[in-house]
Amino acid sequence: MPEPVKTNIEADFLQLARTALSGRIQDVQVVLRRAAKRYHQAVPQFAEALTSLLHEAPSPASPLRRQAEVPLPVDIDSRLHLMRVETEPVLDHEPVFSPECEAALRQIVEERRNPQALARAGLDPARAALFVGPPGVGKTMAAYWLARELKRPLLILDLAAVMSSLLGRTGSNLRHVLEYAKTIDCILLLDELDAIAKRRDDRGEIGELKRLVTVLIQQIDDWPTSGVLLAATNHPDLLDPAIWRRFELHVEFPLPNQEAITRFIDATLSPYFPATTQWSGLLAAGFAGRSFSDIERDLSAARRSAALGNVPLEEQLAGLLTNKSIAKAKRIQLATAIVGRGLLSQRKAGELTGVARDTIRSRTAKPRKKGRSRNGRDTS
Ligand SMILES: Nc1ncnc2c1ncn2[C@@H]1O[C@H](COP(=O)(O)OP(=O)(O)O)[C@@H](O)[C@H]1O
Ligand SMILES: [Mg+2]
Incomplete structure (x- = not known):
């Protein structure tokens, strides 16, 4: 009887990683071909999937070969790809959505997963959804999330970028991109739509914009039900009402509330910082009114400084509450809470939040209620 072939996943993975990172596709193909052979006996399905991937030969220039033979549209002058293509979208971290927003997104997913149920009722899944909200609250991220949930490639057309670099040829470029996207089973995101979809009576570039809006409207009307x-x-207020109307679904992405910010901070810091839950509520109060991307930037700046310097993360975090945009009364409250929970000394907390030590002392000296609220959070 032949010896079962030995496989060593860790060693193979490392070798593949080393080869892939060196950047020569031919070498990667050799490694994969060998792996397909070696794993054939032990995990035949895996080996077959690998073999068919090798036959398909996706490349950076045409990552979607399986879906379409048409090459990606490229602007002839700049040779820049007009679209970002994410064949298998991944997220660095899980998004935090408001309950209404999450329900709307899940509904889109459900409709696509179960089109038969809709068809029996004489309905089609919603074709077009408009995401509305301030910058940095997860609109682009939601498109990645949907694409991942639906296991479809994501094509992103950033209209702000297209408009600034290609004005004059934007109409034909836009048509080109949308025609391409229609040929594959994908999710297409028209990001920063307001860049193009200005009111048609905009004084500035009337002729060009009118043409663009017309192209866009035609294309949305032609969009197949199979695509999303x-x-x-x-800036929903800048959108042409004719475009606005064409999106069957409008999904609002609000600025995060306290609960959402707390969840986001917990998820961001807890892998690195054991005292996260003691801080997240306080920080959330300090970050009120800010977007997720702002908060993320501040947290990673704090983590970077803490990692490099001698200042512990606690102090970096308290420093975020010094922000002058936070009202003094609020800072006093936060500094008092920090001391009350024994997270930092009065002196440190005062220094970092810009609150006089005497003020903190006078607040914390009062006999505090012993109990904590039922959810374990300090109610002060
Ligand atoms: N709802 C959210 N949940 C988690 N992280 C978020 C969320 N919104 C934004 N972020 C973070 O901020 C970054 C920018 O968000 P993005 O989706 O591009 O915002 P928008 O498109 O609304 O301007 C994201 O990559 C993510 O790291
Ligand atoms: Mg965006």
């Missing part, structure tokens, strides 16, 4: 068309905007 998404668009995102920070």
Whole structure:
């Protein structure tokens, strides 16, 4: 009887990683071909999937070969790809959505997963959804999330970028991109839609904009039910009403509330910082009114400084509450809470939040209620 072939996943993975990172596709193909052979006996399905991937030969220039033979549209002058293509979208971290927003997104997913149920009722899944909200609250991220949930490639057309570099040829470029996207089973995101979809009576570039809006409207009307068309905007007021109307679904992305910010901070810091839950509520109060991307930037700046310097993360975090945009009364409250929970000394907390030590002392000296609220959070 032949010896079962030995496989060593860790060693193979490392070798593949080393080869892939060196950047020569031919070498990667050799490694994969060998792996397909070696794993054939032990995990035949895996080996077959690998073999068919090798036959398909996706490349950076045409990552979607399986879906379409048409090459990606490229602007002839700049040779820049007009679209970002995510064949298998991944997220660095899980998004935090408001309950209404999450329900709307899950509904899109459900409709696509179960089109038969809709068809029996004489309905089609919603084709086009418009994401509306301020910058940095997860509109683009939601498109990635949807694409991942639906296991479809994501094509992103950033209209702000297209408009600034290609004005004059934008109409034909836009048509080109949308025609391409229609040929594959994908999710297409028209990001920063307001860049193009200005009111048609905009004084500035009337002729050009009118043509663009017309192209866009035609294309949205022609969009096949099999595809998912998404668009995102920070300025819904700038949208042409004719475009606005064409999106069957409008999904609001609000600035996060306290609960959402707390969840986001917990998820961001807890892998690195054991005292996260003691801080997240306080920080959330300090971050009120800010977007997720702002908060994320501040947290990673704090983590970077803490990692490099001698200042512990606690102090970096308290420093975020010094922000002058936070009202003094609120800072006093936060500094008092920090001391009350024994997270930092009065002196440190005062220094970092810009609150006089005497003020903190006078607040914390009062006899505090012993209990904590039922959810374990300090109610002060
Ligand atoms: N709802 C959210 N949940 C988690 N992280 C978020 C969320 N919104 C934004 N972020 C973070 O901020 C970054 C920018 O968000 P993005 O989706 O591009 O915002 P928008 O498209 O609304 O301007 C994201 O990559 C993510 O790291
Ligand atoms: Mg965006």
